[in-house]
Amino acid sequence: MMQNLAIDPLLTGEVLWTPLLIVLLKVVVVFVVGLLATMLMVWFERKVIAGMQNRIGPNKAGPFGILQTLADGIKLFFKEDLIPERSDRFVFKLAPYLAFVPAFLTFAIIPLGGDFRGDKDGLVTWFGHQTRVQLADPPIGILFALAISSIAIYGIMLAGWSSGSKYPLLGSVRASAQMVSYEAALGLSVAAVVLVTGTLSTSGIVAKQSTLGNWNVIVTGIVPFFIFMVAATAELNRPPFDLVEAEQELVGGFNTEYASFRFALFYLAEFMNTVTMSALIVTLFFGGPQPISVGSTTIDIPLVGNALEGTIWLLLKVLVFLYIYVWFRATLPRFRYDQLMNLGWKVLIPASLGWFILLAAQRVGQSAGWDRYVVTISTALVLLVSYSLLVLAQRTSTNERKRDGVMF
């Protein structure tokens, strides 16, 4: 218990100085890494999207314009701090922090490195104490991320409401409806991962994905990954689901009335969430800091210690997903609001639920020794029947609404 105290930042038990310092060090490092990652992500997005649109992008501040975000940040700090007259002052000031803090909190449970090979289980030894290269490894693990993502809604919702004007309110109502709807699909695809790994803790989930064939994206049969990816994009309010800031309809969305530092907080939170969500995808489906290995051959990065190598692998994998998010933004046009809701409720939630049942049936069949093909086919038949019932219900209700003369 005492040896592993640094794993547990809640400090149950005796307070010792070295573990306390390790925890503090981790907090500082995670905070700084988070801020740096966000800064670089803003630059990366602008540069990549410029490349995709045949532009140059930021190129003045620093080499390749890499300091552009810093320059923008400094500019935002020195701008005038406006509070609209009709706003609710307290909530207006509170809302940016409610968006910013959850964005950082999720980062705390992501394994940022460590050696998961053999039976080392991702533990490293710092100053004579065994610890993980992640800020916290709570027993509820991935549920923490879900809880935080449901808290993140408050920032956006209250920002829109407290501004005291119509456009931000509409933007925030849209955003929160969207986030609440897609949370169900997100949670169900996470449930599929938890089902196959049998643990909630993020380090446990990473430890189970030792080889390429064990990566959850393959073990869960790729569908939960796609659902998670789409639902995560919607949770992040990123294109093609960025109805929150549909400029043509809403001026600027929930943050229309915000300026200077408070606006910067929203902006930071948005990009921070993109980084965290990519890291979460990597952790859940692509083995996190595990190196790529097929069978018994492992791709080893030379000259780097195994624990540090995990960090490099994580970075590489996260970069792929960050690139994909930028790619989405450059390629896909924005969804219409009813299309967004249809996709969420009528496609993603039934699909993730159905796939979850399929996986559960497989596992029950395995432990009871039933024939694999019979189990799969009979589950598929049940799912097909329920899906056709769903389609039938939808068609009936659409017809009824048409008869009533309601458009949507």
Added chain:
Amino acid sequence: MELFVFVCAAAMVLVGAIGVITRNNPVHAALSLVLTLFGVAVLFVANNAHFLAAVQVIVYGGAIVVLFLFVIMLLGVDQAEDLSTEPLTVQRPLALVVGVGVAGVIIAAVVKSQDALFARGAGINSATVQDADANIRQLSRSIFSDYVFAFEVTSVLLLIAVVGTVVMSRRQHGHQVEESA
């Protein structure tokens, strides 16, 4: 350490609870409710009930109060309410009676079960303290074995509530259309 966490969480719960009833603005009251729910979640964590804490935040903090706020915003009742006129004259004395009654029942329950509460470590299964996953495993085992009937009945009840809401809102809508036509 334990005492410190308890005092902080209890202060959160109390401040939130008082805020809910004293704030005139419904949105502020809802936010105070969030504070209370968070305090309770912290208390759960302090008692090693991590799963309950997560569920508390996801369900109450993330879904139910968001729904409250949604209704408040959409219906536009977010102005401070005028409390000088009383729509139901009996409700204040009635609230007093019910409040005192509930407080009395809770105090009676605590006094009655004093011995069990003060017995050190009673009720806390040592397995859950040692192994992190054991807590969740035990909970799921009892839900899906001993209490599976109650669990399923509750989910059916929720389903009935959802279907009922849809049916009622649809019927009212059709009625209005008929009236206007």
